[in-house]
Amino acid sequence: MPRILAPLLASATYARWLHLLTGWIFAGVILMIYPGTYHKSLTEILAESVAVDVVLLALIAMLPAVRRVEGIQARLLLVPDREEDITAEPARTWADRWRTATWLIGRIALGSAAGVVSVFTFTVLYDLLIAPKAIVVGVQLAYLERSFWYLPVIPLLVFGYGWLMVWAGRLQLAMAVGLLGPSREERMVEAELRAEQLLERNRLARELHDSIGHAMTVTILQASAARAVDDGAFVARALEVIEETGRQAMEDLERTLVLLREGTEGTAIERPGVEQLPEFIDAVRAAGSLVEASIDVPPGRLPKVLSHESYRIVQEGVTNALKYAPGEPIRIRIAVREGQLELRCANAAQTGGVPRPTGSASRFVGTAQRNGGKGLRGIRERAALLGGEATAGPESGEWVLAVRMPLRLGA
Template identity: 65%
Template sequence: MPRFIAPLLAGATYARWLHLLIGWVFAGVVLMVYPGTYRKGLAEILAQSVTTDAILLALVALVPAMRRAEGVQARLLLVPDREEDIAADPSRTWADRRRTAAWLIGRVALGTVMGFASVAALTAVYALLTGSDSAFGGLRLPHARGQFWRPLAAPVLLFGYGWLVVWAGRLQLAMAVALLSPSPAERLAEAELRAERLLERNRLARELHDSIGHALTVTVLQAGAAREVGDPAFAAKALEVIEETGRRAMDDLERTLVLLREAPDGTTTENPGVEQLPSLFDTARAAGNPVHASIDVPAAVLPGVLSRECYRIVQEGLTNALKYAPGEPVGVRIFVRDGRLELRCANPLRNASQARGGASVPGSAPAGRGGKGLRGIRERAVLLGGEATAGTEGRGEGGDGRDEWVLAVRLPLRLGS
């Protein structure tokens, strides 16, 4: 029994009933204003009302904002299982306008039927309870004063009318889902927007990992070296490097947080690019790793996105060198060849046996794996249409016999090629 009563007591039922009556009120107002009801029969009134309402609603549906207004109202009053099933966007195509017109006409038609049914049912219930012979629309009830069935029939009629409201509300909701649901183009645009936001957040996560990881590595190494050396001049220089590195990390953190908050001034802090690499090399040199850099990139050739990603990749390569090979020289070479940007970051391994054992040097993990930093570099390269490799290589001619850890990245200058 509760499942037959519960829908009659649900708030959604009465919210949908109100939504239905709004359509009836609209039809009544239009009918009273134009063409009027004076000296006209019921058939003529209904015919003129249907024609006038249909034409007026079809014209109103041409306004793009009408679809948004109807979608918001339907979400609030029809109480769908998921709000996403009913769009709240303005019309963008003629198909959207046609569906909006069909919705408006269907809504007003169903609301008009339910409005007359409501008045008829409620007046009939009143007549049954009071013993009156007539109800709405001239309907005459059987006259039988003193018969017990009349008061008993009133709750049955009221119960039936309640379920009529329930099913009419469900039908109205089904119409809204069918006619106000997002179009295929809107669903595709929404999916693309979600994917773009996800990619942006992943990019920001990599930015934070690279920037903060690099700053913490430099800070730890500088603080440890200052403590071991015990030279006041060296300690002062180390503190200066720590301060500058921390300031840059705070700038990166603030820029990332602004972007995550989606504030309108999210572009106030400039993303570092290739032109900022010399200061990054100075930081690594101050931490104790000599850096030999060769940057051969013609001006105005490197797109902004490649410049920024190149900076982050070099930053991660230097962070690995500082962490796993402190004090060792680092060679960085960036150049353009055959329409591709090539980047190579190499440093000698401090202990060749460590590379073979795979305990504490980068590159010891199996191919295709690695730390978060290396995975981030590979993801950056793939998203830009390039590739990245990292691992140990034999020392070249004139070397000292030690293996090198080499990070090599190749990116197309024209994105998407």
């Protein structure tokens, strides 16, 4: 029983009923203006009014703004499950205009039918509840008292009319979704927008992973070493490195969070690029790691996006080396050759991935620990998005990360 009565009591039903009646009112107003009802048969009235309505609605639908107005009105009164199912954009193509014309004609036709049914139903209810019953006796009109035999018919009539309006409203909603819904071009634009948003989310996730992941790795290694070494000067130096690394991580985090804010203020904050790699390498050396770096990139040669992605790739490669082979020398080489940017990050490694204690920490090296990580997958994604490729794995007793990316994006 609740499932039967719920649609009759829902506010959406009455909003859709109002939307139906506006179509009927429009048709009625046009009928009064032309062709009118004076000295005309019902057939003539219907034929002329239908012709006038169809022509007028088709002409109105040619205006691009009409589609937007109808979409907004349908969203408010037809109450779709998702507002996105009904567009609120103006018509951009002739196909949009013809779909709008079909919608207007169908809306007026369905609304007119609902209006006629409403008038008939309310008239019958009036006769049953209020109007006295009259019969002719001979040549005189005699009025009889109203009887109550028809009272059970009233709730059935109201119930039937209510459900008829429920289904008429649902039919109107289905028409709106089909005819006022996004066109194929709009769906393509929406799909591209969603793809861009997903790419942006992935980019932000990589930013946080690379920056914060590096900071946490350095912090953990320094804290572990400081606890294991009974040297006040070393402990002080380790705390200084932790402080500097944390400050840099906070700056990177701020840059990433700015990308989430609305407005143009985020464009004023520069993200780190190849030019900042010497500072990064110095910080890694200050943390106690041996780093040999060769950066052969002319100033201003790299596009900004390529420069930034290169910085993050090197940062992730060094972080992996610190995490899986702490204490081993790291060799970094960056050069521009034959229209490509080549990055190589290598460190000594053992096969098998067996932990080897170093003080209070343990060293994990080998392919088993690195291949499944999010960092290497992020590096491959960065390189692929820029038209390049990345490989990582053991090579001549070393773990080597090699990346090649074209200088001309999209090449």
